[in-house]
Amino acid sequence: MKRLSIVLALSGVFLVGFVPCDSGSNEMPAVPEPSPIASIPSTFKRMPKGEFQMGDGRDRDAPVHWVALSEYYIAETEVTVGQFRAFVSDSKYITDAEKATGDDNGSYVDDGRVHKKSGVNWMCDVAGNRRPASDDNHPVIHVSHNDAVAYCAWLNKTHPVEGMVYRLPTEAEWEYAARGGEADIKAHNYECSGCNEADLGKYAWYAGNRNGINNTHPVATKRANALGLYDMTGNVYEWCSDWYAVDYYTHSPKQDPENRTPSSDRVIRGGSWDCSSAYCHTPCRDYYAPNNRRSILGFRVVLGVRG
Numbered sequence: 001m002k003r004l005s006i007v008l009a010l011s012g013v014f015l016v017g018f019v020p021c022d023s024g025s026n027e028m029p030a031v032p033e034p035s036p037i038a039s040i041p042s043t044f045k046r047m048p049k050g051e052f053q054m055g056d057g058r059d060r061d062a063p064v065h066w067v068a069l070s071e072y073y074i075a076e077t078e079v080t081v082g083q084f085r086a087f088v089s090d091s092k093y094i095t096d097a098e099k100a101t102g103d104d105n106g107s108y109v110d111d112g113r114v115h116k117k118s119g120v121n122w123m124c125d126v127a128g129n130r131r132p133a134s135d136d137n138h139p140v141i142h143v144s145h146n147d148a149v150a151y152c153a154w155l156n157k158t159h160p161v162e163g164m165v166y167r168l169p170t171e172a173e174w175e176y177a178a179r180g181g182e183a184d185i186k187a188h189n190y191e192c193s194g195c196n197e198a199d200l201g202k203y204a205w206y207a208g209n210r211n212g213i214n215n216t217h218p219v220a221t222k223r224a225n226a227l228g229l230y231d232m233t234g235n236v237y238e239w240c241s242d243w244y245a246v247d248y249y250t251h252s253p254k255q256d257p258e259n260r261t262p263s264s265d266r267v268i269r270g271g272s273w274d275c276s277s278a279y280c281h282t283p284c285r286d287y288y289a290p291n292n293r294r295s296i297l298g299f300r301v302v303l304g305v306r307g
Helices: 081-091 145-158 171-179 181-187 197-203
Strands: 002-009 012-020 044-047 050-054 065-069 072-075 107-110 114-117 165-167 237-243 266-269 285-288 302-304
Touching: 044 171, 050 171, 065 171, 072 171, 081 145, 145 165, 171 181, 171 237, 171 266
Parallel strands: none
Antiparallel strands: 002 012, 044 072, 050 065, 072 302, 107 114, 165 302, 237 266, 266 285
């Protein structure tokens, strides 16, 4: 008889595998319902409430405006292949790339040219090849916004934190964390992934240091920003919860802004292994349709009081 052994790691729950049960019983041991835990996972960093100036004066990143945020927690790293595998193994979830039919099946890959390739899903690398086990610490890619939301829902079910919810960050929360939070901004240290182009390569995997290699990199192999967050720019773009609107900054509220008005696209942030420094600039906004999957798209999870 076998039993399921589960351990917590990083921002999710890793399925370690089946191990022999020494009880000698033929009965499958009962699995208790998960109960709320008393503390925040150690792999999430606290973001105290604060204010900052969001955006810059360039195109869709304008205008610069003041934003005030409530406290939240954000994962140190992007969700990895191993973490996403635990989710799929436990929930039997089928991603958008897998369940799509016809020409919509699969994901966009980069094998020397960017094109849609059938059969590609979260288990695949940038070129669309099946990843080896050694890639489990790479950020998961070929996942849609819908897939990312489903992952968060699974965390809330399997690893609940009383009074809080796992979810995607708003783009304001994402930018605040990427900039290093209020203390770092006020001190003008700007020890963040994409604030200083001259130092970008210390913090990010991007087009300027990929050395001709088209691939993601293991998370947390570059320097962390002032908050201890890794890969806030570069490696993979990260889905945010907001719907995209080019003029949202002109009328967004100051307190905890989040664009909940549906449009054709969701916001993505941070740039990727394939991006120039301009797209890795911290205020830079971009977007894709929520069912889009690509070799540059991943996500990170936050934990907050708002759903």
